[in-house]
Amino acid sequence: MRRLAEEEPELDLWLGRRNRMRRGDRLWFFFTHPESAVAAVAEVDEEPRNDPDAPDIPYLVAVTxxxxxxxxxxxxPVGRDELGLGQVRSVQTVKPEALPVLLTRAGL
Structure with a gap:
């Protein structure tokens, strides 16, 4: 993901849920291996959309x-325990108490 961020940062991602995502929001990428942690971040370029050419994909979202x-x-990386996470879903809102840790570690 780090290499992709440097070489080809603009991409479309598919999402199972869109969870009120808007342009300018941040996506924090939670990885489960080799450790459970957030280790990448992107900015949403457009609101999620349906792709008529791919009806089996619920939503596409353009991010950088x-x-x-x-x-x-x-x-x-920011570990699971620092985030106060229970069950991790494919798309969920960051808990308010975890946001300062994420922003600090990302240098934002």
Whole structure:
């Protein structure tokens, strides 16, 4: 993900849910292996949309990975316990108490 952020940061992602996502929101990428942690971040470029050419994909969203913030998180990821996470869903809102930790570690 770090390499992708540097080489090709603009991409479309498919989502099972859109969870009130809007342009300018941030996507924090939670990885489960090798450790459970947030280690990348992107900014939403457009609101999620349906793709008529791919009816089996609920939503597509255009995002831009943030290279410097992703590098910072790659070096020092934010672990599951620091986020206060129980069950992790595919798309969920960051808990307010976790946001300062994410922003600090990402250098934002």
């Amino acid at each position: 990975l943030l290279p410097e913030a992703t590098k910072a998180l790659h070096r020092d």
